Amino acid sequence: MELSVPNMLLAAKQCEIQELKHLGVTAHLVGAVGHLVHALQSERGASTIFLASSGRRFEATREKLIEESRSLELRVRSSFEQQLANxxxxxxxxxxxxxxxxxxxxxxxxxxEQIAHQRLSPERAVAAFSRLIAGLVSVIFEAADAAFDPSISRALVALFNFIQGKEQTGQERAVGALSFASGICDRQHQQRLLHLIDAQERCFKSFVDFADEEGLRHWRALQDTPVVARLERLRRILGSTQPGAALDVNLSDEWFECCTERLNQMWQLQIQLVEGLQKRSDILILEAEKDLQNSAGLLNHLMARPPECTRAVDRFFDPDARIDAALTAPPNGEIGTQLGHLTMELLQVQSDRLARMENELESTRRALNERKIIERAKGLLMARLRVSEEAAYKLLRQTSMDQNRRMVDVAEAALSLPDFIAP
Amino acid sequence: MELSVPNMLLAAKQCEIQELKHLGVTAHLVGAVGHLVHALQSERGASTIFLASSGRRFEATREKLIEESRSLELRVRSSFEQQLANxxxxxxxxxxxxxxxxxxxxxxxxxxEQIAHQRLSPERAVAAFSRLIAGLVSVIFEAADAAFDPSISRALVALFNFIQGKEQTGQERAVGALSFASGICDRQHQQRLLHLIDAQERCFKSFVDFADEEGLRHWRALQDTPVVARLERLRRILGSTQPGAALDVNLSDEWFECCTERLNQMWQLQIQLVEGLQKRSDILILEAEKDLQNSAGLLNHLMARPPECTRAVDRFFDPDARIDAALTAPPNGEIGTQLGHLTMELLQVQSDRLARMENELESTRRALNERKIIERAKGLLMARLRVSEEAAYKLLRQTSMDQNRRMVDVAEAALSLPDFIAP
Structure with a gap:
């Protein structure tokens, strides 16, 4: 291709379309992964009860849920294959x-198989499923981090936080089910539960920050359902019982059903979020392709005439189109031809759009970045101090409050000290 | 390609190599662009004196420098063509x-041509060259922003800051030359000069933060040359003369030579920085290709045996390989085969490396990001308040000092107020 301004412009447009097509593949991947996460959450729940009841309960339910997970796993695999092919x-x-x-x-x-033969403790089964789910969720996080369109990036960050929050709801169901089923309040389970409630609130707060109007409306409607009141009552029992004291085993079923209903409501919202994301990415691809055809047509038409636009020393070299006013007037005379004018206009429109997109992306990226830093610091503390996730998080939060610094700054300080032992 | 863990691993490696090859193209582009910037700086200097002396001086020098710029322009064009082809x-x-x-x-x-026919004021000529140079420098900024390898990203950020600082040295030469040549101290020129000195210091501070050992050593040596003392004496005269008072026209030549010597010294360092960058990117590509062949060979060898690694529910799903210690032990028994072990080891090594690279990239990215935000806020203030770059920068700095907030936070606040008029 000949080196010319119009060809550069076309190349820029083609890059955009290429990036949007990545988005299409990503939206498909994220949808499949999110679906499998939901199925594995249900399977985890049923497996926990199956194991905790020594195989007496939920055998059939578990079989049914395994079938569902399997078919959704195939969708994820085919989506991975699509990635591998591109x-x-x-x-x-x-x-x-x-x-x-x-x-x-x-x-x-x-x-x-280990679960079927009851060769695994319920805790270990929860942990194994949770790790797989965490891996799937991190695929969604990466997708949000890599998206270059601001609206898609915001939608992915909202979705990621929602799925992450929902996963913590799922873990809460599992831990609470274990507690009620055991008939006794265990301090460690109780601490874990309180941490999970706290973590859910943080995720849903981020979700609210990034969700679109429709998602927000749906979310608000979810806060006003009877199941929330029932859930809060059971949470209060789990959270305020003295460690070592008895818990009513009969509440086990109510807890599980209640959490499951809540998770199913969330699942409806997740479906809506994924659909919105896929629709949005389809629209963007269509728009960009139309735009490419228009620009290509326009530029080809113009290129048929001899270019004479050599006086345009001006308006140029400020990528954000903000030029020191004192330096702006053209050196002498006007920019020549229609070609010059139109090419420059197209270029200006494109530069402006790219700059605007980058501006809009930044707040989303920063939010993801802060989360990454805090997660890493938490991981470091867990490894160095050999403490749980909750303890590491509390340590960061306490230090942040004590020193009156933002949590991300504390996390960063922790990461930058190579021989860091304790804050 | 069949969906398997080894194939995913190979795809990840191939992506890395692809990204490194971009780096190779980028390093070439940055080298050519940096070279042209230097040539245009010299041409700008000679053109200014040519115009300020009403065509009596530097005619031949200017012709020679134009030839040089032209040949370097061809290199940039061929580098752009290479991009267009890929x-x-x-x-x-x-x-x-x-x-x-x-x-x-x-x-x-x-x-x-306008300069040759003296149809342009020296100020306009400086502005026109400076805009073109600013466009070229922003190509280098973009390259630094897009690099995914931490060592390359740091090298590009150092190079960008160096070239940006050197460009301000070049502008200082032009403004100072105008001042001395006019024989009178102009307040606006004086303000611009002080701003340029300040801006240079900021750029070189960032350069020092990101340069490697060799670059730093070279830079320090540049601070100890006789030309610095001469330059500082002339700067003192330009900076401390009362506006409206006379300046010694005879110092014009000394100023120009002195700045030119300084710029040439910087140019030597720039050459070294670009060479270092290209060498580093060549090494990375070679290493990654060797690595790919090794992994491919190893994995092919292993794939020839039947895979049995199905017990590995473990060590998996933490992308940063930091797993809650309480959940870490394998559910039951050991991970089976050599294939399982080796695949997981390769995967672990690769995940660790990617996570480490991302960590290292972050500080570089953050530095670039803060600069982008400050530049944008400056642009906004320039447009909204119709003030010069200096005035906009001072306003941001003053607000930052008054409110005891970081400049980037002030800049961000300015950007987030849609109807922002004055801080």
Whole structure:
């Protein structure tokens, strides 16, 4: 291709379309992954009760849920295959995450068999499912981090936070079910439960920050359902019972049903979020393609005439189109031809749009970035101090409050000290 | 390609190599662009004196420098062609910036003719060259922003700051030359000069933060040359003369030579920085390719045996490989085969490396991001308040000091107020 301003412009447009097509693949991937997460959450719940009841309960339910997980696993696998067939649409980071997830999917059969033969404690089963789900959720996080369109990026961040929050609701169901089923209040379970409630609130707060109007409306409607009142009452019992004291085993079923209903309501919202995301990415691709055809047509038409636009020393070299007013007037005379005018106008429109998109992306990226830093610091503290996730998080939050610094700054300070032992 | 963990791993490696090859193209582009910037700086200097002396001085020098700029322009064009031939190696942002630059290069002939016929004021000529140079420098900024390897990203940020600082040195030469040549101290020139000195210091501070050992050593050596003492004496005269008072016209030549010597010294360092960058990117590509062959060989060898690694529910789903210690022990027994072990080890090594790279990239990205935010806020203030770049920068700095907030936070506040008039 000949080196010319119009060709550069077309190349820029084609890059945009290419990036949007990645988005299409990503939206498909995220939808499939989110669906499997939901299915595995249900299977985890049923498996926990199956194990906690020594195989007396939920055997059939569990079988049914396994079938569902399996069929959704196939969708995720086909979505991974699509990525593998289009390596240019992925990144090293994404393939690496998908490899971890695949390793986990490959080992699901073995996990299920161990559960079927009750060779696993319920806690271990919860942990194994939760790790696989965490891997799947991190695929969604990576997608949000890699998206270059601001509206899609916001939608993915909202979705990620929602799925993450819902996953914590799912874990809460599992831990609460274990507590009620055991008939006794265990301090560790109780602490974990309170942490999970806290973590859900943080996720849903971020969800609210990034969700669109429709998502918000749906979410608000979810806060006003009878199941919330029932859930809060049971949460109060789990949270305020003295460790060591008895819990009513009969509440076990009510707890599970109540959490399940809540999760199913959330699942409806998740479906809506994924559909919105896919619709949005389809629209963007269509728009960009139309735009490309228009620009291409316009530019080809113009290129048929001889270019004479050589006086345009002006308006140029400020990528954000903000030029020191004192330096702006053209050196002498006007910019020549229609070609010059139109090319420059197209270029200006495109530069403006790219700059605006980048501006809008930044707040989303920053939010993701802060989360990454806090997560990493938490991981570091867990490894160095050999403490639980809750303890690491509390330590960061306490230090942040004591020193009156933002949590992300405390997290960063923790990460930057190579021989950091305690804050 | 069949969906398997080893194939995912290979795809991740191939993505990395692809990204490194972009880096190779980028390093070439940045080298050519940096070289042209230097040539245009010299041409700008000679053109200013030519115009300020009403064509009596520097006519031959200017001709010679134009020839040099032209040959370097061809190198930049061929580097742009290389990008155009590999659209997948670019981005919409980069092509858009290159289109602006190309528009400017296309208009250079006209600019030169206007200068030759003295139809342009020296100030306008400086402005026109400076805009083209600013466009070229923003191509380097974009490259730094897009680099995914931490060592390359740091090298590009150092180079960008160095070239930006050197450009301000070049502008200082032009403004100082105008001042001395006019024989009188102009308040506006004086303000601009002080601003440029200040801006240089900021750029070189950032350069020092990101440069490697060799670059730093070279830079420190540059601070100890006789030319610095001469330059500082002349700067003192320009900076401390009362506006309206006379300046010694005879110092004009000394100023120009002195600045030129300083710029040439900087140019030597720039060459070294670009060479270092290209060498580093070549090494990375070679290493990654060797690595790919090794992994591919290893994995193919292993794939020839039947895979049995289905017990590995473990160590998996934490992308940063930091797993809650309480959940870590394998559910039951060991992970089976050599294939399982080796695949997981390769995957672990790769995930660890990607996470480490991302950590290291973040501080660089943050530095670039803060600069972008401050630049944007400056642009906004310039447009809204119709003030110069200096005034906008001072306003941000003053507000930052008054409110005891970081400048980037003030800049962000300014950007987030849609109807912002004055801080």
């Amino acid at each position: 390596p240019a649409f992925g990144s090293a980071r994404r393939f690496s995450l998908m490899a971890w997830v695949l390793l986990g999917l490959d080992s699901l059969a073995e996990l299920r | 659209p997948a190696f670019g981005s919409a942002r980069r092509f858009s910036l290159m289109a602006w630059v190309l528009l400017g290069l296309d208009s250079l002939a006209e600019l030169r």
